[in-house]
Amino acid sequence: MRTDRIILSPPHMGGRETEFVREAFESNFIVPLGPMVDAFEAEFSQVIGGAYTLALSSGTAAMHLALREFGVRSGDEVLASTLTFIGGVSPITFLGATPVFIDADRATWNLDPNLLVEELAECARRGRLPKAVVPTDLYGQCADLDRIRAACASYDVPVIVDSAEAVGATYKGRHAGAGAQAAVYSFNGNKIITTSGGGMLASDDKALIEHARKLSTQARDPAPWYEHTEIGYNYRMSNISAAIGRGQLQVLGARVKKKRQIFSWYFERLRELPGFTFMPEASYGQCTRWLTVVLIGPCEFGASPSEVRAALDKENIEARPVWKPMHLQPVFRDCRCRGGKVAEDLFERGLCLPSGTALTEEDVDRVCRILRGCAHQG
Numbered sequence: 001m002r003t004d005r006i007i008l009s010p011p012h013m014g015g016r017e018t019e020f021v022r023e024a025f026e027s028n029f030i031v032p033l034g035p036m037v038d039a040f041e042a043e044f045s046q047v048i049g050g051a052y053t054l055a056l057s058s059g060t061a062a063m064h065l066a067l068r069e070f071g072v073r074s075g076d077e078v079l080a081s082t083l084t085f086i087g088g089v090s091p092i093t094f095l096g097a098t099p100v101f102i103d104a105d106r107a108t109w110n111l112d113p114n115l116l117v118e119e120l121a122e123c124a125r126r127g128r129l130p131k132a133v134v135p136t137d138l139y140g141q142c143a144d145l146d147r148i149r150a151a152c153a154s155y156d157v158p159v160i161v162d163s164a165e166a167v168g169a170t171y172k173g174r175h176a177g178a179g180a181q182a183a184v185y186s187f188n189g190n191k192i193i194t195t196s197g198g199g200m201l202a203s204d205d206k207a208l209i210e211h212a213r214k215l216s217t218q219a220r221d222p223a224p225w226y227e228h229t230e231i232g233y234n235y236r237m238s239n240i241s242a243a244i245g246r247g248q249l250q251v252l253g254a255r256v257k258k259k260r261q262i263f264s265w266y267f268e269r270l271r272e273l274p275g276f277t278f279m280p281e282a283s284y285g286q287c288t289r290w291l292t293v294v295l296i297g298p299c300e301f302g303a304s305p306s307e308v309r310a311a312l313d314k315e316n317i318e319a320r321p322v323w324k325p326m327h328l329q330p331v332f333r334d335c336r337c338r339g340g341k342v343a344e345d346l347f348e349r350g351l352c353l354p355s356g357t358a359l360t361e362e363d364v365d366r367v368c369r370i371l372r373g374c375a376h377q378g
Protein backbone atom coordinates (compact mmCIF):
# COMPACT_ATOMS: atom_id res chain seq x y z
CA MET A 1 0.00 0.00 0.00
CA ARG A 2 1.25 3.48 -0.80
CA THR A 3 1.80 5.78 2.15
CA ASP A 4 1.06 9.05 0.32
CA ARG A 5 -2.67 9.00 0.98
CA ILE A 6 -4.93 10.98 -1.31
CA ILE A 7 -7.62 12.54 0.86
CA LEU A 8 -11.09 13.52 -0.35
CA SER A 9 -10.82 17.30 0.09
CA PRO A 10 -8.12 18.43 2.53
CA PRO A 11 -7.41 22.07 3.45
CA HIS A 12 -5.22 23.95 0.98
CA MET A 13 -3.59 27.15 2.18
CA GLY A 14 -2.94 29.92 -0.29
CA GLY A 15 0.09 31.51 1.37
CA ARG A 16 -1.15 34.75 2.94
CA GLU A 17 -2.97 33.01 5.82
CA THR A 18 0.11 32.93 8.09
CA GLU A 19 0.66 36.68 7.54
CA PHE A 20 -2.89 37.42 8.70
CA VAL A 21 -2.54 35.00 11.64
CA ARG A 22 0.75 36.66 12.63
CA GLU A 23 -0.97 40.05 12.49
CA ALA A 24 -3.72 38.69 14.76
CA PHE A 25 -1.13 37.37 17.21
CA GLU A 26 0.73 40.66 17.23
CA SER A 27 -2.48 42.54 18.05
CA ASN A 28 -3.20 39.97 20.82
CA PHE A 29 -6.79 39.57 19.57
CA ILE A 30 -6.61 35.84 20.28
CA VAL A 31 -10.30 35.77 21.11
CA PRO A 32 -13.66 35.41 19.45
CA LEU A 33 -14.41 38.74 17.72
CA GLY A 34 -11.74 41.22 16.67
CA PRO A 35 -10.52 43.16 13.64
CA MET A 36 -9.89 40.01 11.55
CA VAL A 37 -13.50 38.92 12.09
CA ASP A 38 -14.77 42.36 11.04
CA ALA A 39 -12.56 42.37 7.94
CA PHE A 40 -13.48 38.78 7.03
CA GLU A 41 -17.19 39.61 7.28
CA ALA A 42 -16.73 42.69 5.07
CA GLU A 43 -14.63 40.84 2.48
CA PHE A 44 -16.98 37.85 2.37
CA SER A 45 -19.92 40.19 1.97
CA GLN A 46 -18.26 41.61 -1.16
CA VAL A 47 -17.75 38.12 -2.57
CA ILE A 48 -21.43 37.20 -2.18
CA GLY A 49 -22.79 40.46 -3.54
CA GLY A 50 -23.13 42.79 -0.58
CA ALA A 51 -25.43 41.04 1.91
CA TYR A 52 -24.95 41.68 5.64
CA THR A 53 -22.75 38.96 7.14
CA LEU A 54 -22.08 37.35 10.51
CA ALA A 55 -19.01 35.13 11.00
CA LEU A 56 -19.70 32.17 13.30
CA SER A 57 -18.09 29.06 14.75
CA SER A 58 -19.71 26.73 12.17
CA GLY A 59 -22.22 26.43 9.37
CA THR A 60 -24.42 24.45 11.74
CA ALA A 61 -24.44 27.39 14.18
CA ALA A 62 -25.30 29.73 11.29
CA MET A 63 -28.30 27.57 10.34
CA HIS A 64 -29.43 27.40 13.98
CA LEU A 65 -29.41 31.20 14.23
CA ALA A 66 -31.12 31.64 10.84
CA LEU A 67 -33.97 29.34 11.80
CA ARG A 68 -34.35 31.05 15.13
CA GLU A 69 -34.46 34.44 13.44
CA PHE A 70 -37.40 33.26 11.34
CA GLY A 71 -39.24 32.26 14.51
CA VAL A 72 -38.95 28.48 14.15
CA ARG A 73 -40.02 26.91 17.40
CA SER A 74 -41.43 23.79 19.01
CA GLY A 75 -44.18 22.16 16.96
CA ASP A 76 -43.27 23.91 13.68
CA GLU A 77 -42.38 22.18 10.44
CA VAL A 78 -39.48 23.14 8.16
CA LEU A 79 -39.13 21.75 4.62
CA ALA A 80 -35.60 20.69 3.66
CA SER A 81 -33.63 18.78 1.02
CA THR A 82 -33.37 15.10 1.88
CA LEU A 83 -30.12 14.70 -0.07
CA THR A 84 -27.80 16.66 2.19
CA PHE A 85 -25.53 16.61 5.19
CA ILE A 86 -27.17 16.64 8.62
CA GLY A 87 -25.50 19.89 9.73
CA GLY A 88 -28.03 21.91 7.74
CA VAL A 89 -30.99 19.97 9.12
CA SER A 90 -30.22 19.12 12.75
CA PRO A 91 -30.68 22.77 13.85
CA ILE A 92 -34.39 22.39 12.96
CA THR A 93 -34.59 19.89 15.81
CA PHE A 94 -32.51 22.08 18.17
CA LEU A 95 -35.55 24.38 18.15
CA GLY A 96 -38.03 21.56 18.75
CA ALA A 97 -39.36 21.73 15.17
CA THR A 98 -39.73 18.85 12.73
CA PRO A 99 -38.06 18.55 9.32
CA VAL A 100 -40.15 17.47 6.33
CA PHE A 101 -37.96 16.23 3.51
CA ILE A 102 -38.23 16.85 -0.23
CA ASP A 103 -36.61 14.64 -2.83
CA ALA A 104 -33.88 15.71 -5.25
CA ASP A 105 -34.36 16.70 -8.88
CA ARG A 106 -32.43 14.26 -11.07
CA ALA A 107 -31.25 17.09 -13.34
CA THR A 108 -29.49 19.01 -10.54
CA TRP A 109 -29.44 16.64 -7.53
CA ASN A 110 -30.94 19.53 -5.57
CA LEU A 111 -34.38 20.07 -4.03
CA ASP A 112 -37.03 19.40 -6.69
CA PRO A 113 -39.07 22.63 -7.12
CA ASN A 114 -42.08 20.70 -8.49
CA LEU A 115 -42.26 18.55 -5.37
CA LEU A 116 -41.91 21.69 -3.27
CA VAL A 117 -44.93 23.22 -5.01
CA GLU A 118 -46.92 20.03 -4.30
CA GLU A 119 -45.85 19.89 -0.66
CA LEU A 120 -46.60 23.56 -0.02
CA ALA A 121 -50.05 23.18 -1.58
CA GLU A 122 -50.75 20.21 0.64
CA CYS A 123 -49.47 22.06 3.73
CA ALA A 124 -51.80 24.96 2.86
CA ARG A 125 -54.75 22.57 2.39
CA ARG A 126 -54.02 21.12 5.82
CA GLY A 127 -53.82 24.65 7.22
CA ARG A 128 -50.28 24.18 8.47
CA LEU A 129 -47.60 25.97 6.48
CA PRO A 130 -43.91 25.35 7.18
CA LYS A 131 -42.00 28.06 9.03
CA ALA A 132 -39.18 27.99 6.44
CA VAL A 133 -37.78 26.09 3.46
CA VAL A 134 -34.11 25.02 3.51
CA PRO A 135 -32.78 23.92 0.12
CA THR A 136 -29.17 22.72 0.00
CA ASP A 137 -26.73 23.79 -2.72
CA LEU A 138 -25.23 20.33 -3.07
CA TYR A 139 -21.58 19.58 -3.84
CA GLY A 140 -20.98 23.12 -5.10
CA GLN A 141 -24.11 23.37 -7.29
CA CYS A 142 -26.90 25.84 -6.60
CA ALA A 143 -30.49 24.74 -6.21
CA ASP A 144 -32.98 26.44 -8.56
CA LEU A 145 -33.50 29.37 -6.21
CA ASP A 146 -35.84 31.47 -8.39
CA ARG A 147 -38.32 28.61 -8.72
CA ILE A 148 -38.01 27.76 -5.03
CA ARG A 149 -38.48 31.40 -4.03
CA ALA A 150 -41.48 31.80 -6.32
CA ALA A 151 -43.14 28.72 -4.80
CA CYS A 152 -42.48 29.99 -1.26
CA ALA A 153 -43.49 33.59 -2.01
CA SER A 154 -47.07 32.46 -2.75
CA TYR A 155 -47.36 31.41 0.89
CA ASP A 156 -45.01 33.98 2.41
CA VAL A 157 -42.60 31.27 3.58
CA PRO A 158 -38.94 32.34 3.91
CA VAL A 159 -36.11 30.50 2.12
CA ILE A 160 -32.86 29.86 3.99
CA VAL A 161 -30.33 28.44 1.55
CA ASP A 162 -27.82 25.96 2.90
CA SER A 163 -24.87 27.04 0.76
CA ALA A 164 -22.37 25.36 3.09
CA GLU A 165 -20.90 23.44 0.13
CA ALA A 166 -21.29 26.17 -2.48
CA VAL A 167 -18.93 29.03 -1.59
CA GLY A 168 -17.76 30.35 -4.97
CA ALA A 169 -20.69 28.90 -6.96
CA THR A 170 -23.06 31.05 -9.00
CA TYR A 171 -26.74 31.00 -9.89
CA LYS A 172 -27.81 33.18 -12.85
CA GLY A 173 -24.70 35.28 -12.28
CA ARG A 174 -25.31 35.78 -8.56
CA HIS A 175 -23.31 34.13 -5.80
CA ALA A 176 -24.82 31.02 -4.18
CA GLY A 177 -27.39 31.99 -1.56
CA ALA A 178 -27.76 35.59 -2.78
CA GLY A 179 -31.36 36.70 -3.10
CA ALA A 180 -32.76 34.32 -0.50
CA GLN A 181 -34.05 35.65 2.84
CA ALA A 182 -30.89 34.17 4.41
CA ALA A 183 -27.98 31.93 3.44
CA VAL A 184 -25.56 29.81 5.38
CA TYR A 185 -21.95 29.03 4.42
CA SER A 186 -19.38 26.67 5.94
CA PHE A 187 -15.61 26.97 6.24
CA ASN A 188 -15.12 23.52 7.68
CA GLY A 189 -11.72 21.94 6.89
CA ASN A 190 -13.02 19.98 3.89
CA LYS A 191 -14.70 22.95 2.18
CA ILE A 192 -13.42 24.86 -0.85
CA ILE A 193 -11.97 27.46 1.52
CA THR A 194 -11.57 26.92 5.23
CA THR A 195 -11.04 28.80 8.47
CA SER A 196 -10.16 25.42 10.09
CA GLY A 197 -13.78 25.43 11.26
CA GLY A 198 -16.34 28.17 10.89
CA GLY A 199 -19.43 29.43 9.19
CA MET A 200 -21.20 32.56 7.96
CA LEU A 201 -24.78 33.74 8.07
CA ALA A 202 -25.78 36.22 5.38
CA SER A 203 -28.94 38.20 4.73
CA ASP A 204 -30.07 41.42 3.08
CA ASP A 205 -31.98 42.10 6.28
CA LYS A 206 -29.71 44.22 8.48
CA ALA A 207 -31.87 43.85 11.58
CA LEU A 208 -31.87 40.06 11.24
CA ILE A 209 -28.07 39.93 11.14
CA GLU A 210 -27.74 42.37 14.03
CA HIS A 211 -30.09 40.33 16.21
CA ALA A 212 -28.36 37.08 15.22
CA ARG A 213 -25.07 38.78 16.19
CA LYS A 214 -26.51 39.46 19.63
CA LEU A 215 -27.73 35.85 20.00
CA SER A 216 -24.30 34.57 18.95
CA THR A 217 -22.65 36.36 21.89
CA GLN A 218 -24.85 35.00 24.70
CA ALA A 219 -27.60 37.55 23.89
CA ARG A 220 -25.97 40.18 26.02
CA ASP A 221 -28.01 43.36 26.31
CA PRO A 222 -26.26 46.75 26.23
CA ALA A 223 -25.42 47.35 29.90
CA PRO A 224 -22.15 47.66 31.86
CA TRP A 225 -22.92 44.34 33.63
CA TYR A 226 -24.12 41.12 31.99
CA GLU A 227 -27.82 41.68 31.37
CA HIS A 228 -29.93 39.11 29.51
CA THR A 229 -33.53 39.31 28.37
CA GLU A 230 -33.30 36.29 26.06
CA ILE A 231 -31.23 33.13 25.73
CA GLY A 232 -28.31 33.16 23.31
CA TYR A 233 -25.32 31.03 22.36
CA ASN A 234 -21.54 31.19 22.20
CA TYR A 235 -21.26 30.98 18.42
CA ARG A 236 -18.80 33.69 17.32
CA MET A 237 -15.84 32.98 15.07
CA SER A 238 -12.39 33.34 16.60
CA ASN A 239 -10.19 36.17 15.37
CA ILE A 240 -7.50 33.58 14.50
CA SER A 241 -9.91 31.55 12.35
CA ALA A 242 -11.01 34.73 10.58
CA ALA A 243 -7.35 35.51 9.83
CA ILE A 244 -7.06 32.16 8.05
CA GLY A 245 -10.32 32.91 6.23
CA ARG A 246 -9.01 36.24 4.92
CA GLY A 247 -6.02 34.48 3.37
CA GLN A 248 -8.28 31.81 1.91
CA LEU A 249 -10.67 34.34 0.37
CA GLN A 250 -7.80 35.69 -1.71
CA VAL A 251 -7.51 32.34 -3.50
CA LEU A 252 -11.21 31.50 -3.80
CA GLY A 253 -11.29 32.22 -7.55
CA ALA A 254 -8.22 30.04 -8.11
CA ARG A 255 -9.72 27.26 -6.02
CA VAL A 256 -12.96 27.25 -8.06
CA LYS A 257 -10.89 27.06 -11.24
CA LYS A 258 -8.83 24.17 -9.89
CA LYS A 259 -11.88 22.23 -8.65
CA ARG A 260 -13.37 22.52 -12.13
CA GLN A 261 -10.06 21.52 -13.70
CA ILE A 262 -9.95 18.40 -11.53
CA PHE A 263 -13.50 17.57 -12.65
CA SER A 264 -12.38 17.93 -16.31
CA TRP A 265 -9.39 15.66 -15.75
CA TYR A 266 -11.67 12.94 -14.38
CA PHE A 267 -14.27 13.54 -17.09
CA GLU A 268 -11.77 13.30 -19.96
CA ARG A 269 -10.34 10.07 -18.61
CA LEU A 270 -13.48 8.25 -17.48
CA ARG A 271 -16.47 9.42 -19.52
CA GLU A 272 -16.25 6.44 -21.89
CA LEU A 273 -16.50 3.83 -19.13
CA PRO A 274 -19.79 1.90 -19.28
CA GLY A 275 -22.21 2.54 -16.44
CA PHE A 276 -20.17 5.52 -15.27
CA THR A 277 -21.72 9.01 -15.27
CA PHE A 278 -20.98 12.38 -13.68
CA MET A 279 -23.15 14.71 -11.59
CA PRO A 280 -24.85 17.01 -14.13
CA GLU A 281 -24.19 20.75 -14.16
CA ALA A 282 -27.33 22.89 -14.33
CA SER A 283 -27.36 25.45 -17.15
CA TYR A 284 -28.47 28.26 -14.81
CA GLY A 285 -25.15 28.62 -13.01
CA GLN A 286 -21.60 27.57 -12.44
CA CYS A 287 -21.00 24.62 -10.14
CA THR A 288 -17.69 24.80 -8.27
CA ARG A 289 -17.38 21.00 -8.45
CA TRP A 290 -16.46 21.17 -4.77
CA LEU A 291 -16.39 17.39 -5.09
CA THR A 292 -16.34 15.45 -8.32
CA VAL A 293 -19.22 13.02 -7.88
CA VAL A 294 -20.02 10.07 -10.13
CA LEU A 295 -22.72 7.45 -10.46
CA ILE A 296 -21.71 3.85 -10.97
CA GLY A 297 -24.15 1.26 -12.32
CA PRO A 298 -22.65 -2.00 -11.00
CA CYS A 299 -23.95 -4.30 -13.78
CA GLU A 300 -22.71 -2.21 -16.68
CA PHE A 301 -19.55 -1.01 -14.95
CA GLY A 302 -18.48 -4.28 -13.39
CA ALA A 303 -18.20 -3.19 -9.75
CA SER A 304 -20.39 -1.50 -7.16
CA PRO A 305 -19.56 1.90 -5.66
CA SER A 306 -18.54 0.22 -2.39
CA GLU A 307 -16.25 -2.20 -4.25
CA VAL A 308 -14.69 0.75 -6.06
CA ARG A 309 -14.29 2.59 -2.76
CA ALA A 310 -12.58 -0.46 -1.23
CA ALA A 311 -10.24 -0.78 -4.24
CA LEU A 312 -9.28 2.89 -3.89
CA ASP A 313 -8.81 2.56 -0.14
CA LYS A 314 -6.45 -0.38 -0.69
CA GLU A 315 -4.30 2.02 -2.71
CA ASN A 316 -4.53 4.64 0.03
CA ILE A 317 -7.05 6.83 -1.78
CA GLU A 318 -10.11 8.19 -0.01
CA ALA A 319 -13.50 8.21 -1.73
CA ARG A 320 -16.88 8.57 -0.02
CA PRO A 321 -20.48 7.57 -0.67
CA VAL A 322 -22.92 10.33 -1.64
CA TRP A 323 -24.75 11.72 1.42
CA LYS A 324 -27.18 9.20 2.84
CA PRO A 325 -30.59 10.87 2.44
CA MET A 326 -32.04 12.34 5.60
CA HIS A 327 -35.29 10.38 5.26
CA LEU A 328 -33.28 7.15 5.51
CA GLN A 329 -31.52 8.26 8.69
CA PRO A 330 -32.72 6.36 11.77
CA VAL A 331 -32.91 9.64 13.68
CA PHE A 332 -35.50 10.99 11.18
CA ARG A 333 -37.48 7.76 10.70
CA ASP A 334 -40.70 9.44 11.84
CA CYS A 335 -40.35 12.44 9.50
CA ARG A 336 -42.39 12.88 6.33
CA CYS A 337 -40.68 12.84 2.94
CA ARG A 338 -42.18 13.88 -0.40
CA GLY A 339 -40.74 11.47 -2.95
CA GLY A 340 -37.35 10.11 -2.01
CA LYS A 341 -36.54 7.60 -4.74
CA VAL A 342 -34.18 9.93 -6.64
CA ALA A 343 -32.08 10.64 -3.53
CA GLU A 344 -32.08 6.91 -2.69
CA ASP A 345 -30.82 6.07 -6.18
CA LEU A 346 -28.10 8.76 -6.04
CA PHE A 347 -27.02 7.43 -2.64
CA GLU A 348 -26.91 3.85 -3.91
CA ARG A 349 -24.95 4.57 -7.07
CA GLY A 350 -22.98 7.65 -6.06
CA LEU A 351 -19.32 8.03 -5.19
CA CYS A 352 -17.38 11.21 -4.32
CA LEU A 353 -13.89 11.14 -5.79
CA PRO A 354 -10.81 12.86 -4.35
CA SER A 355 -11.12 16.55 -5.23
CA GLY A 356 -8.55 18.42 -3.11
CA THR A 357 -7.28 21.50 -4.91
CA ALA A 358 -3.63 20.50 -4.36
CA LEU A 359 -4.16 17.38 -6.53
CA THR A 360 -1.95 17.12 -9.61
CA GLU A 361 -2.88 15.60 -12.95
CA GLU A 362 -0.62 12.66 -11.98
CA ASP A 363 -2.65 12.15 -8.79
CA VAL A 364 -5.84 12.07 -10.85
CA ASP A 365 -4.16 9.57 -13.22
CA ARG A 366 -3.38 7.40 -10.20
CA VAL A 367 -7.06 7.46 -9.11
CA CYS A 368 -8.28 6.83 -12.67
CA ARG A 369 -5.99 3.83 -13.16
CA ILE A 370 -7.66 2.12 -10.21
CA LEU A 371 -11.15 3.09 -11.39
CA ARG A 372 -10.42 1.66 -14.84
CA GLY A 373 -9.10 -1.48 -13.20
CA CYS A 374 -12.47 -1.96 -11.51
CA ALA A 375 -14.40 -1.71 -14.80
CA HIS A 376 -15.30 -4.76 -16.95
CA GLN A 377 -12.76 -3.83 -19.53
CA GLY A 378 -10.05 -3.13 -16.93
Ligand SMILES: Cc1ncc(COP(=O)(O)O)c(C=O)c1O
Pocket residue numbers: 057058059060061084085086087088136162164165185186187188197198199
Ligand atom coordinates in the same frame (compact mmCIF):
# COMPACT_ATOMS: atom_id res chain seq x y z
C1 LIG B 1 -24.76 20.83 3.22
C2 LIG B 1 -24.10 21.15 4.53
N1 LIG B 1 -24.81 21.81 5.46
C3 LIG B 1 -24.28 22.17 6.62
C4 LIG B 1 -22.96 21.87 6.94
C5 LIG B 1 -22.48 22.23 8.30
O1 LIG B 1 -21.39 23.07 8.29
P1 LIG B 1 -20.34 23.02 9.50
O2 LIG B 1 -19.55 21.74 9.37
O3 LIG B 1 -19.49 24.23 9.30
O4 LIG B 1 -21.11 23.07 10.77
C6 LIG B 1 -22.17 21.18 5.98
C7 LIG B 1 -20.77 20.85 6.16
O5 LIG B 1 -20.08 20.58 6.98
C8 LIG B 1 -22.77 20.80 4.76
O6 LIG B 1 -22.07 20.11 3.85
